[in-house]
Amino acid sequence: MDGAVPRFRVDVLTLFPELITGYASQSLLKLAISAGLVAVEAWNIRDWSKDKHQRVDDRPFGGGPGMVLMCEPVIDAYEAVQAKVERPGLPVMMTPAGRRLDQRLVEELATSERLVILCGRYEGFDDRIRQVIRPLEVSIGDYVCNGGEVPAMALIDATIRLIPGVLGDAESTEDESHSEPGRLEYPQYTRPRDYRGLAVPDVLLGGNHGAVAKWREEQSRARSQRGVERTDSNPGAAASG
Numbered sequence: 298m299d300g301a302v303p304r305f306r307v308d309v310l311t312l313f314p315e316l317i318t319g320y321a322s323q324s325l326l327k328l329a330i331s332a333g334l335v336a337v338e339a340w341n342i343r344d345w346s347k348d349k350h351q352r353v354d355d356r357p358f359g360g361g362p363g364m365v366l367m368c369e370p371v372i373d374a375y376e377a378v379q380a381k382v383e384r385p386g387l388p389v390m391m392t393p394a395g396r397r398l399d400q401r402l403v404e405e406l407a408t409s410e411r412l413v414i415l416c417g418r419y420e421g422f423d424d425r426i427r428q429v430i431r432p433l434e435v436s437i438g439d440y441v442c443n444g445g446e447v448p449a450m451a452l453i454d455a456t457i458r459l460i461p462g463v464l465g466d467a468e469s470t471e472d473e474s475h476s477e478p479g480r481l482e483y484p485q486y487t488r489p490r491d492y493r494g495l496a497v498p499d500v501l502l503g504g505n506h507g508a509v510a511k512w513r514e515e516q517s518r519a520r521s522q523r524g525v526e527r528t529d530s531n532p533g534a535a536a537s538g
């Protein structure tokens with residue numbers, strides 16, 4: 298890196314920073330970071346605990362199971378991390394109660410220069426953290442993960458694909474599934490031409506680019522129309538159901 302400011306920076310506040318640094322040290326994200334296009338920093342919320350045992354959670358008022366992340370260490374961590382860089386980051390809280398992550402939201406997030414992502418654990422955040430920080434609340438779907446790190450990684454993974462220069466081929470995201478609402482990509486094939494009696498469609502082998510484009514468009518349309526029925530027509534899904 299030549300010291301230039303990366304186009305997209307993500308600061309992740311977590312109790313498990315190694316999950317994020319491990320992810321950032323692999324594959325496409327690793328390349329984007331070494332090319333200076335993206336920066337990802339993980340911060341341990343415990344480092345802002347004033348407790349001698351570095352506690353960051355406590356029992357919920359009103360009773361009930363589990364522990365809740367306390368306001369003070371989380372908000373102190375958030376404010377300190379925001380101040381580390383001149384450009385303010387968009388605060389994002391990973392929560393099952395948030396706006397559902399989809400490609401439209403990913404596109405919006407990719408226009409930001411910096412995100413500061415809060416990852417919960419245990420029973421989640423004291424609600425006053427949300428009231429003070431007023432983050433964009435994001436859910437990756439209607440199910441509950443153990444922590445916000447995997448949801449944050451899904452968000453980062455989808456977003457960096459849209460940062461210019463991160464993907465080798467600038468066209469790559471244009472035809473992809475969900476590039477338009479409801480649109481799904483056509484089927485892809487590679488070698489061998491025949492596998493267990495399943496042959497690659499002839500049109501892909503003929504070298505006729507016009508015919509290939511037409512076939513792909515038709516396949517994409519048919520797949521998109523099937524949409525929600527896809528899992529029913531997938532033999533693997535039927536067998537596991």
Ligand code: SAM
Nearest residue numbers: 391392417418420421436437441442444445448
């Ligand atoms: N008690 C919370 C509830 O019922 O909504 C769930 C807490 S969950 C075990 C712990 C943390 O994981 C949450 O604070 C959040 O950061 C993260 N998390 C879990 N599921 C998520 C999802 N679907 N989307 C985004 N974040 C999620």
